Amino acid sequence: MHHISPNLLTLEQVAGVLRDGSKISLSDESAQRIRHCRQYLEDKIINSDDTFYGINTGFGSLCNVQIGKHELEELQLNLIKSHACGMGDEVPADVVRLMLLLKIQGLSLGYSGVQLATIQRLIDFYNHDVLPVIFQQGSLGASGDLAPLAHLSLPLEGLGEVRLNGERMPASAALEKFGWQPIRLKAKEGLALLNGTQFCQAYGVWCLLEARRLFDLANRCAALSLDAFDCRPSPFNELLHKIRPHEGQLKVAEKIRNLLKNSEIAVREKISVQDPYAFRCVPQVHGASYDAIAHVERIFLTEINSVTDNPTIFPDDDAILSGGNFHAQPLALPLDYLAIALAELGSISERRTYQLISGQRGLPAFLTNRGGLHSGLMIPQYTAASIVSQNKQLCTPASVDTIVSSNGQEDHVSMGANAATKAYRVVENVERVLAIEWMTAAQAMEFRRPARTSPQMETMLEEYRKAVPALGPDRVLHDDMQKTLAFLKK
Secondary structure (H helix, E strand, C coil): CEEECCCCCCHHHHHHHHHHCCCEEECHHHHHHHHHHHHHHHHHHHHCCCCCCCCCECCHHHCCCECCHHHHHHHHHHHHHHHCCCEEEECCHHHHHHHHHHHHHHHCCCCCCCCHHHHHHHHHHHHCCEEECCEEECCCCCCCCHHHHHHHHHHHHCCCEEEECCEEEEHHHHHHHHCCCCCCCCCCHHHHHHCCCHHHHHHHHHHHHHHHHHHHHHHHHHHHHHHHCCCCCHHHCHHHHHCCCCHHHHHHHHHHHHHCCCCHHHHCCCCCCCCCHHHHCHHHHHHHHHHHHHHHHHHHHHHCCCCCCCCEEEHHHCEEECCCCCCCHHHHHHHHHHHHHHHHHHHHHHHHHHHHCCCCCCCCHHHCCCECCECCCHHHHHHHHHHHHHHHHHCCCCCCCCCCEHHHCECCCCCHHHHHHHHHHHHHHHHHHHHHHHHHHHHHHHCCCCCCCCHHHHHHHHHHHHHCCCCCCCCCHHHHHHHHHHHHCC
């Protein structure tokens, strides 16, 4: 059980909750903060005639239209229904789970004015794997991720659709199945649910968690390729990196040294004086991506522990403040940066694959003994090149764009949601490119026998060969590539 509390939520905790399928609950302190803030807001609505954005006014450019006290609940329901305008593909299940978790975390900090019952129902959704059907298109990354979060919120009222055990159904049917009554949203609650950056947050956190795994995988692929291409170990000598001590560069050089420790191939005499950059500059290129990932992690750690709806309520200071914490610019820029950093891991990987099939250093062209009759690993490199090219297109930054919306009231937007969904696709693509490199390097190693790489890499190769045998005559390589992907996920 993971307790939602005001304490810092870490990426490691998020990863653990997702990995273990842990249930979540509110800590007593969080529950008290939520009740305290809600009571303050209700007292303020009853006892004050002041105008508060989105609480007793319209939204966006309709902010100057005041709403009567008897219409405040209808206002919140209308907000959610009118803003549920998503289109495109469904948001993947793991990202929806993250959206629920991170929305609960943000609301539980006690500055949003929601009912305890509303947050508890979101927790019920998470714990019973009731996942709202949300669509990828519709957010500008400003005023919150409005359309995606509207679809997240609809099922609270028994509207929209959810997936339960993978089955898509009306939200009302899921509520009935569990005996849950629809939540009747009160003043300000719809706005608290829709404002916020949880769509961008969820995609970014998913990408970061995958980035850690792909970074490690990229180093393993590079290590195997280094021995498969019979490269020199000198570019990884610690002396070189101490005089240019970027953290990522130091870590990667050390990792490669450890992966190739006691490699017979690494220490034998070399014919070539220097190796191509794709091999020689692994510490510098992979290391730069490591540093970028670490930078983005720091930003997202701050964001997932922040309050990002508007207006924000400070009961102990007797203040309701309208501001711009919903603006996703702090996420849009690093999401673009993350996509670029990960794409570079794929880009240099494809170059190593290309070198391995090029017929150099005693390796046969395309890593087949009967070139001509058999094409060997000619076309997987085509696939990798195609994917790398697509990543270059996906890395065109979204954060430099903005389109005026809401009749000019929202005149600068972040496009953080587009940066988020693009980064997700880059992550998937990089994994595929690395799988192709691993498959290619493993095949190249067949032509180095009886020489051996390090014991660590040999153990991994032995396990891999149980899933994907060495290539002899041509066969359907799509199947090998899919099996390689599955192997590398272990």
